[in-house]
Amino acid sequence: EAQVTQNPRYLITVTGKKLTVTCSQNMNHEYMSWYRQDPGLGLRQIYYSMNVEVTDKGDVPEGYKVSRKEKRNFPLILESPSPNQTSLYFCASRQGYGGNEQFFGPGTRLTVL
Amino acid sequence: KQEVTQIPAALSVPEGENLVLNCSFTDSAIYNLQWFRQDPGKGLTSLLLIQSSQREQTSGRLNASLDKSSGRSTLYIAASQPGDSATYLCAPLPGNRLAFGKGNQVVVIP
Numbered sequence A: 001e002a003q004v005t006q007n008p009r010y011l012i013t014v015t016g017k018k019l020t021v022t023c024s025q026n027m028n029h030e031y032m033s034w035y036r037q038d039p040g041l042g043l044r045q046i047y048y049s050m051n052v053e054v055t056d057k058g059d060v061p062e063g064y065k066v067s068r069k070e071k072r073n074f075p076l077i078l079e080s081p082s083p084n085q086t087s088l089y090f091c092a093s094r095q096g097y098g099g100n101e102q103f104f105g106p107g108t109r110l111t112v113l
Numbered sequence B: 001k002q003e004v005t006q007i008p009a010a011l012s013v014p015e016g017e018n019l020v021l022n023c024s025f026t027d028s029a030i031y032n033l034q035w036f037r038q039d040p041g042k043g044l045t046s047l048l049l050i051q052s053s054q055r056e057q058t059s060g061r062l063n064a065s066l067d068k069s070s071g072r073s074t075l076y077i078a079a080s081q082p083g084d085s086a087t088y089l090c091a092p093l094p095g096n097r098l099a100f101g102k103g104n105q106v107v108v109i110p
Helices: none
Strands: A004-007 A010-015 A019-025 A033-040 A044-050 A054-056 A076-078 A087-096 A108-112 B006-009 B010-014 B020-025 B032-038 B044-052 B056-059 B062-067 B072-077 B086-093 B103-109
Touching: A004 A087, A010 A019, A019 A033, A019 A087, A019 A108, B006 B086, B020 B032, B020 B086, B020 B103, B032 B062, B032 B072, B044 B056, B044 B062, B044 B072, B072 B086
Parallel strands: A010 A108, B010 B103
Antiparallel strands: A004 A019, A019 A076, A033 A044, A033 A087, A044 A054, A087 A108, B006 B020, B020 B072, B032 B044, B032 B086, B056 B062, B062 B072, B086 B103
C-alpha cells in the first residue's frame, strides 16, 4: 500500500531534550516536506526537500533541522525543543516538481513541557 | 508569497443541503490545486486534484471547479450527510513552497 508513515504518532517531552520525528514514504517520491498545524494558524511549511541531499527552508524553519540522506526518509530534528514547538506535525510527499498530488502522513502530536 | 483564503471559515447546515466552499489564492501561477478533508486531530485525506488545464473535477458527490485567472476554486458537496462533517482545506500547487488555507469547518446536522 502506498503510504507516508510517521513515528512516533504521539510524543510528550521536556524543554531542551533533542528529538527526531521520522518520516518515510514508499512511493519513490522525489519531493518531501514537513508542516506544522496550529489552531488559528493553519498548516505552515517547515522544510522541504526536492531530492536526496537537497533541502530548503519553508515558512517557519527556526528551531528545526532536516536531512535527506535517502530518498524514502526525511526526518525532522528538534535539537532543543521549546514549548512553542508544541504542535501537530505532518510529513508529505509527492512525485517530482510542480502540481502533482500530495500524500500526507497521519501526523505526530508533539507536546513540549 | 502565496496567500490562500477560505470562506466561510465555518458553517453548519442541515443534512441534505448542498455545500459550497470557496478558496481564493493570490498567485495564479499554479500548476494544479488539491482539496483535502481533515477530521479533528487527524491527517489530511486527498479529495480531488484539479489540473490547471481543467475547469472541473468530479468524484461522487464532490465537484470542484478551478478558475486560475481569477485565483479561485470552489468545492461543491451535494446532498450533505453527517459524515461530511470535517474541515476542508485547499492547496494551490505551485513549485516548492506550498501554502494552505485555514480551512472551511463544516458541521452537517442530522
